[in-house]
Amino acid sequence: MSTIPGTIKPGELWWCKHYQWLEGAGYLLRPRYSPGWVPSWQGTKKDWMDCEDSRGPLIQHILDATRISDGVFVTLKLIKKSRHPYEIEIGQLFSSEPVASDPANHCVPIYDVLHVPNDEDQAIIVMPLLRPFTNPRFDTCGEVVECFHQLFAGLQFIHKQHVAHRDCMALNIMMDATSLFIDPYHPQDIVMRRDYKGEARCLTRTQSPPKYFFIDFGISRRYDANNFAPLESPIWGGDKSVPEFQNSDEPRNPFPTDVYYLGNMIRYKFLLTNNGFEFMEPLVNDMIQDDPAKRPTMDEVVPRFDQILKQISSWKLRSRVIGKEDGHITGLYLGVTHWTRRIGYIIRRVPAIPTP
Incomplete structure (x- = not known):
């Protein structure tokens, strides 16, 4: 891992390691996180700040992705269930009928919950890109x-x-x-x-x-x-x-x-x-x-x-x-x-x- 500006930071490594698992689950991360990624500005005269693939997340446990089935942009939030034991339960309450379709419901909908393999304490909540x-x-x-x-x-x-x-x-x-x-x-x-x-x-x-x-x-x-x-x-x-x-x-x-x-x-x-x-x-x-x-x-x-x-x-x-x-x-x-x-x-x- 390099400390060169624009390249992968320590907090992003988790997403790199789980790129293929997420792809298999139906969610595609940006090229920055794909195996063997080479920065698009490498070997060119481009400024890294002008390149799309130089942009990592502001909050390390939240990342964007594309839902492969329909191309919809989504947000992935990595959570520890032991730290926030009710987040999934409450989120799914507001995302389930008849509550979900109530016009007064302004809670972010949960599209999917992915349970991280080989780690019972981690899960990913899939939500719309906001x-x-x-x-x-x-x-x-x-x-x-x-x-x-x-x-x-x-x-x-x-x-x-x-x-x-x-x-x-x-x-x-x-x-x-x-x-x-x-x-x-x-x-x-x-x-x-x-x-x-x-x-x-x-x-x-x-x-x-x-x-x-x-x-x-x-x-x-x-x-x-x-x-x-x-x-x-x-x-x-x-x-x-x-x-x-x-x-x-x-x-x-x-x-x-x-x-x-x-x-x-x-x-x-x-x-x-x-x-x-x-x-x-x-x-x-x-x-x-x-x-x-x-x-x-x-x-x-x-x-x-x-x-x-x-x-x-x-x-x-x-x-x-x-x-x-x-x-x-x-x-x-x-x-x-x-x-x-x-x-x-x-x-x-x-x-x-x-x-x-």
Whole structure:
């Protein structure tokens, strides 16, 4: 194994060793992981950074692949069952009927579970290829509102199945952007086309509305239907600001913590970084209260959000999302292109809140 830039890193060796097994199971890894791989830039004047096969995973236990049967791009997640004993069970719960086809279900579907040969503790979860839910940037207020709607409904649905996610912060919210992109994007460098011959072109979310998903049920738990207030010892997810976990190891009800996670995500990703979302402040402020008992449940959040929507005009919903750090030139360019699209949407009667 070489330390030359662009070549295989230690954390990728597992995938190289299991390339042929995965191929036999119906999933093809990119050429980078195939036996005898020779970097495409080797012996040429190409810069390794300009080559598709130089791109390894950002997270070593998660890799992209192609499903051989139909050419669909998928994500493979290698897990240790002893470390996350409920991840497969909970994931399959949301991927089985009748739960799977419920419109309110926004849990990442599990296509397949592969049990690693000669290792009873390891398994691979096969899921759709998703991308961060904030990339590309939102164009209109209505697009953001639809995102909120899906996430509120999705977390309410999770809770109705008596499951607490316990880590539903920004990094664990993604979207299926397959129809959003004119060119398939590279799974490890999402700005670029999959063939690495330029940047991937995309539509707006109004033109092709995506579906948003909660991912990563590694520390999630499911409870008995009669246990309305389960208690769990604090477990740190990606958001370290949970008030009830500060300076206390006291067991807590994880459902209000989920509400905090989602509210805090909206606060940081939208209210603090963009102008124009003040209408969400009262609800978000309630969701992130220090006292968990004072936070609304998701059954209360959803109807409150529906009431908020009724007070927002179509004109407001079609308005451009303006980042607080957008420069003058950037704002001017985005404003002109936005107004061009906006007039077209109005003429064609495209809904101000785009739904998949």
